[in-house]
Amino acid sequence: xKTLLYIITFVLMVSCTNIKPNEDKPNVIVLLVxxxxxxxxxxxxxxxxxxxxxxxxxTNGIRFTDAHxxxxxxxxxxxxxxxxxxxxxxxxxxxxxxxTMGIDLNEVTIANAMKKAGYVTAAFGKWHLGANEPYxxxxxxxxxxxxxxxxxxxxFPNKSQDKPGHTHSVRENDEFTTFEGYITDRLGDKxxxxxDRNKEKPFFMYWAPNAVHTPLEATDEDxxxxxGHPRQxxxxxxxxxxxxxxSIINKLETEGLLDNTLIFFLSDNGGAHNxxxxxxxxxxxxxxxxxxxxxxxxxxxxxxxxxxxRTYDGLSSSLDIYATxxxxxxxxxxxxxxxxxxxxxxxxxxxxxxDQLFWRKDKMAAARVxxxxxxxxxxxxxxxxxxxxxxxxxxxxxxxxxxxxxxxNTQMQLWESKLIQPLWTEGKEWDTITFMIHEDYFxxxxxxxxxxxxxxxxxxxxxQ
Numbered sequence: 001x002k003t004l005l006y007i008i009t010f011v012l013m014v015s016c017t018n019i020k021p022n023e024d025k026p027n028v029i030v031l032l033v034x035x036x037x038x039x040x041x042x043x044x045x046x047x048x049x050x051x052x053x054x055x056x057x058x059t060n061g062i063r064f065t066d067a068h069x070x071x072x073x074x075x076x077x078x079x080x081x082x083x084x085x086x087x088x089x090x091x092x093x094x095x096x097x098x099x100t101m102g103i104d105l106n107e108v109t110i111a112n113a114m115k116k117a118g119y120v121t122a123a124f125g126k127w128h129l130g131a132n133e134p135y136x137x138x139x140x141x142x143x144x145x146x147x148x149x150x151x152x153x154x155x156f157p158n159k160s161q162d163k164p165g166h167t168h169s170v171r172e173n174d175e176f177t178t179f180e181g182y183i184t185d186r187l188g189d190k191x192x193x194x195x196d197r198n199k200e201k202p203f204f205m206y207w208a209p210n211a212v213h214t215p216l217e218a219t220d221e222d223x224x225x226x227x228g229h230p231r232q233x234x235x236x237x238x239x240x241x242x243x244x245x246x247s248i249i250n251k252l253e254t255e256g257l258l259d260n261t262l263i264f265f266l267s268d269n270g271g272a273h274n275x276x277x278x279x280x281x282x283x284x285x286x287x288x289x290x291x292x293x294x295x296x297x298x299x300x301x302x303x304x305x306x307x308x309x310r311t312y313d314g315l316s317s318s319l320d321i322y323a324t325x326x327x328x329x330x331x332x333x334x335x336x337x338x339x340x341x342x343x344x345x346x347x348x349x350x351x352x353x354x355d356q357l358f359w360r361k362d363k364m365a366a367a368r369v370x371x372x373x374x375x376x377x378x379x380x381x382x383x384x385x386x387x388x389x390x391x392x393x394x395x396x397x398x399x400x401x402x403x404x405x406x407x408x409n410t411q412m413q414l415w416e417s418k419l420i421q422p423l424w425t426e427g428k429e430w431d432t433i434t435f436m437i438h439e440d441y442f443x444x445x446x447x448x449x450x451x452x453x454x455x456x457x458x459x460x461x462x463x464q
Contacts, residue, residue, distance in 0.1 A: 032078070035268070060309065061300055070318060122191075123137045126210045155217040274451070289364050323341075327342065368387075430452075437450065
């Protein structure tokens, strides 16, 4: 009898050790691209840029039509995703420009939470969440980091940036390193290497290339593919981005991991005015509170659990990435602003993930409640739009729908009562630029100035 028990116990032990952890918990990958236009992927209707690998993910996944990030600029948007809470709660409203600026050290990052669940964690590419020692990726829950700490850099090796201690230089963990070729390709390669090292374990990967942020740089080979293209640089950079995503997907497929890997794909904010991107049919661009600034291309891919080849129209946020990731990993956290998307995507829950969303960056703010959106700018006033019948935000309803405006404004004030003041701002010059952009958009006029150089010329011309 004892012998039989020993045999049964041994068989069970061997069986358990042969089960890959991945089969119990899905791997989780966040593909966060930089300054990509709302309409600049095939799955979003783009016809002049080539994105076959990303489009394949979209075809086999779920495409979101009403997904938003928490800020229309890089740093704050990334902070919200990283903590699963409105970054305004910790004063991270504006882009950081100093090494001492970063995510509050008391915050639990998505990497911290996934490590707690037994995941190996890695970050690749652009950080932009603090370059001082306590704020670096390896101190915020990531086991491995290959990328750079600043908000941007050259896509090629660069003598002025690639030197020890420079925040634009590439680091492996916190050790200075170099790379050859084109950084988007190398980021794909490094992600593939990480998957190869950790294919027997559940892993969480935050893959955040600087593509397609400025500077607009591409390889000669990729440029040659798009010779004569009206958006040649962006087309070449996007092709390289898609190629790197393809490398990651192909590795997952080769290792038999793709079906049980939960993948999120999105941009950190809307397309910028200076990188040839297109946000059509939305009004606005990176840096302002119109839809083109914060409504982003977004998809979720998890074949093992989610039926693909469909769209989802529910109001969603990048905040939901944190909540969804820890939910599938088996971790609970009760102070999040995001929600677990999976029950909404499987039909277990009815309604939408959110009935309201909010944005604030220094003197600009916006609120979305149902189909209505209010934009408020200090010293300028408010506008109210119904996005259901006016997605382009051209018809102001603030004078005719005062009850709705008051209701939305009340919700906005309630949200703001739980925030702290921004710990840093971007200065008077950018305050002036963003004020003028909103003033022009409030009146449905062409935008006069979009950057400090244009502001300087405008002041000369108008003697101000």
